[in-house]
Amino acid sequence: MAYDEIRPGSALAARLDAELRHAHPRTVLEAAYETFGDKLALVSSFGAESAVLLDLAAKVSPDIPVLFLDTGMLFGQTLDYRKNLAARLGLTDVRDLRPAYQDLATADPQAKLWQTDTDACCHVRKVLPLDRALEGFSAWITGRKRFHGGDRMSLPVVETTEDHVKFNPLANWTKADLDAYMVEHDLPAHPLVEQGFASIGCWPCTQPVEDGDDVRAGRWKGLDKTECGIHLARAPGAVANVGGDI
Structure with a gap:
């Protein structure tokens, strides 16, 4: 079925999820690529667990286009890792998505928005750039897993959003599965992993985790926040305004 036959909420995503819900991640990726071709993108943070999905892809x-959100507040180690890992895996189309100058000038001219409103900061630096980039695609791939907890515990392998079909090839995999794949394929770890960072985002809002903590416990620690917003529902077909509802 061609990608232009896909409609948000169509039966295709439900059928694919039923067929692929127990499939190996590579099988999920192959099905996604066969269905959508050049209208498929992979969104990666080049974070602590990103190497597995990128290698499989x-x-x-x-x-496959890889969309990387360079917020302007990433760790230097992440930027180096993005460059080195992309070269090692032979990825030919890694696109660095940055916040628009006008958005920053309007909403965060002093780069201190994270101190007062982390949701708004994520909206300007992650949500808006990704929404704009995804306008050229019909489907995208994420690295989310159920073992991360929270709303992700019920994560399907294939789902629909307002304007896209979304694939979560690693939904079923555990931390042990990821670690085993890293060792088997001799993949390099993010440099901050050995310093206790289990999930890595922007430097102001990321901390190492304590033994026994959830994987994402170091993200927005102490706040009632577990997601940056790129996986939250928004109005169909719309790229939100900086001053809009976030």
Whole structure:
């Protein structure tokens, strides 16, 4: 079925989820690529667990566009890791998405918004750039897993959003599965992992985790916040305004 036959909320995503819910991640990626071709993108943070999905995707096709949200507040180690890992895996189309100058000038001219409103900061630096980039695609791939907890515990392998079909190939995998794959394929770890960072985002809102903590416990620690917003529902077909509801 061609990608232009896909409609948000169509039966295709439900059928694919039923067929792929117990499939190996590579099988999920192959099905996604066969269905959507050049209208498929992979969104990656090049974080603590990103190497596994990127390696699997590169084995399916190194030409799958990889969208990387460079918020302007990432750790230097993440930027180095993004460059080195992309080269090692032979990824040919990694796109650095940055916040628009006008958005920053309007909402965060002093780069201190994270101190007072983390939701608004994520909205300007992550949600808006990704929404704009995804306008050219019909489907995208995420690295979310159920073992991360919270709303992700019920994560399907294939789902629909307002304007896209979304694939979560690693939904079923555990931390042990990821670690085993890293070792088997000799993949390099993010440099901050050995310092206790289990989930890595922007430097102001990311901390190491304590033994026994959830994987994402170091993200927005102490706040009632577990997601940056890119996986939250928004109005169909709309790229939200900076001053809009977040």
